[in-house]
Amino acid sequence: MIFCPSKNLPKSFESIQALRAIAALSVALFHFSMKMEDVSIDYPLLHCFKAGFGGVDLFFIISGFIITHTNLSKVNRPHQLVPYLKKRFGRIYSVYWLLFLAASAVLLGLNAFAPSLKWLSYSFNPVEVAKALTLFPNHDSVLPVTWTLSYEIYFYVLFGLLIASRYLSIIPIAILIATTLNGLVSLAGQPNLFGFRLHAFLLSPFNLEFCFGVVAYLLTRRYTFKISPVVMGIATGVFLLTGEWVDPSEIWLRIWGFGLPATVILLGLVQREIAGKFYIPSWLLKLGDASYILYLIHIPGIMILTQALMILGFSQYVVVANFLLLGAMAWFSWQLHYYIERPLLHWINYRRSKPLPPPTAQSEPIYFESPLVSTELHTK
Numbered sequence: 438m439i440f441c442p443s444k445n446l447p448k449s450f451e452s453i454q455a456l457r458a459i460a461a462l463s464v465a466l467f468h469f470s471m472k473m474e475d476v477s478i479d480y481p482l483l484h485c486f487k488a489g490f491g492g493v494d495l496f497f498i499i500s501g502f503i504i505t506h507t508n509l510s511k512v513n514r515p516h517q518l519v520p521y522l523k524k525r526f527g528r529i530y531s532v533y534w535l536l537f538l539a540a541s542a543v544l545l546g547l548n549a550f551a552p553s554l555k556w557l558s559y560s561f562n563p564v565e566v567a568k569a570l571t572l573f574p575n576h577d578s579v580l581p582v583t584w585t586l587s588y589e590i591y592f593y594v595l596f597g598l599l600i601a602s603r604y605l606s607i608i609p610i611a612i613l614i615a616t617t618l619n620g621l622v623s624l625a626g627q628p629n630l631f632g633f634r635l636h637a638f639l640l641s642p643f644n645l646e647f648c649f650g651v652v653a654y655l656l657t658r659r660y661t662f663k664i665s666p667v668v669m670g671i672a673t674g675v676f677l678l679t680g681e682w683v684d685p686s687e688i689w690l691r692i693w694g695f696g697l698p699a700t701v702i703l704l705g706l707v708q709r710e711i712a713g714k715f716y717i718p719s720w721l722l723k724l725g726d727a728s729y730i731l732y733l734i735h736i737p738g739i740m741i742l743t744q745a746l747m748i749l750g751f752s753q754y755v756v757v758a759n760f761l762l763l764g765a766m767a768w769f770s771w772q773l774h775y776y777i778e779r780p781l782l783h784w785i786n787y788r789r790s791k792p793l794p795p796p797t798a799q800s801e802p803i804y805f806e807s808p809l810v811s812t813e814l815h816t817k
Contacts, residue, residue, distance in 0.1 A: 446658060446711070450710060452706040452710040452717070454502060454553060454717070454722050455717045456495060456703060457725040457728045458721050459721075460492035460496050460499070461724070461729075461732045462724070463486070463489040463490075463492035463495075463730050464489055464490065464492040464493060464582070465763055466483075466489045466763070467487070467488075467492070468484040468489075469599075469735075470487065471738060471758075476743060476747055478752065488676060488680020488681070488695075490680070491676055491691070491695035491699070494691055494692070494696050495695070495703075496585065497585075497646035497650065497696075498649050498653065498696060498699050499703065500589060501646070501647035501650020501651045502657075502793070504592070504596055505654040506654050512600055512603060513600070515600065516601045518601050519772060522593070523785070524786055526593070528782060529586055529589060529593075530572075532777075532781070533586065534570065540579045540734070541579050543737070544579055545561075557575070574591075575587075577739070580733050582733060582736060587638070588641070588644075591638070591639070592644070594610070595609045604717075612640065612644065613644065614629045615810075616641070616642060617645075617759055618630050619636075619640050631740075642689050643688065645692055645696065649699075649700045650695055652700075653700050653703055653707075657704065657711075663708060664708060668701065669702060670703045672699075672702050673698070673702060675694060675698045675701060676694070676695055679691070723771050724770075727767065727770035727774040729778075731766055731767055735763070735766055742755075742758060743756045788801070
């Protein structure tokens with residue numbers, strides 16, 4: 438790795454857009470493989486996707502990178518706090534609420550017309566629905582992947598403190614120190630130093646991955662990274678092997694096995710883009726645009742199709758049908774992004790100001806990503 442002064446950074450990064458698409462596909466393929474394991478269908482190709490849950494860790498790192506890139510100039514400018522929160526929360530909640538309502542209607546319809554079938558179970562308890570709609574930590578949602586959105590909201594709020602006042606940086610720093618100390622004593626087999634209600638969320642090791650993204654951006658802003666293909670290959674190998682050795686619930690092992698290699702991969706790709714040595718096909722950029730929607734809808738789609746085919750006696754077609762479904766959901770996600778999500782976000786952020794601009798190769802990312810799941814694809 439060689440350092441030299443950085444050139445001017447682009448407003449947006451196509452390499453980040455591509456990583457968003459890869460992360461969403463990885464998570465979807467992981468859940469696909471887990472569902473096939475759940476219904477006792479052994480398909481050797483699916484074993485290649487065991488590291489797919491690391492797409493969540495990649496999403497968190499991307500989020501830290503992009504939020505810092507797009508909002509660093511707002512730090513210590515409190516008048517920018519409301520526009521910042523409006524834009525960030527609008528991106529998370531607007532489409533999520535629409536898809537939550539749509540998924541709830543589909544699930545209620547399936548349960549009404551075929552109550553004996555085992556669809557994705559959800560109680561629709563009013564308290565749980567309220568927690569799901571607000572993305573309160575440890576909620577239960579009809580879209581199971583949304584536990585990660587709670588972490589996104591948490592990170593947005595912490596970054597918002599820096600926008601409100603640089604003196605409030607003491608709060609994120611204290612959280613980072615407490616998280617690290619809890620991790621160290623945990624590795625030593627001792628009880629947490631800081632144990633309280635929601636401490637597992639507020640002091641989660643996942644917070645470190647957002648920090649990895651922040652540091653990656655600050656380094657990119659200051660230096661041009663020349664990371665050799667060998668180092669990139671090693672990082673990719675460690676990432677893939679982590680999927681073989683680490684359980685999704687082993688968060689600290691995920692941080693080092695997924696988080697650090699993903700940071701190296703991100704830096705390497707960004708450096709190549711800045712140097713003009715990185716080509717990305719347009720379909721991958723479009724999938725990056727649609728990654729949030731694909732991320733939210735893929736679990737119900739996989740579960741409903743698989744369950745229906747198994748009940749109808751077409752188990753031999755389940756794998757092929759789900760591969761086709763993933764392709765269809767990717768296309769459908771792009772359509773929803775282009776015709777619903779994009780105009781909706783423009784209305785929220787720019788109403789009464791200017792017409793909707795044409796689509797670009799890169800838009801600001803929307804994250805979320807995938808749960809730590811059991812073989813039933815439910816959150817733990």
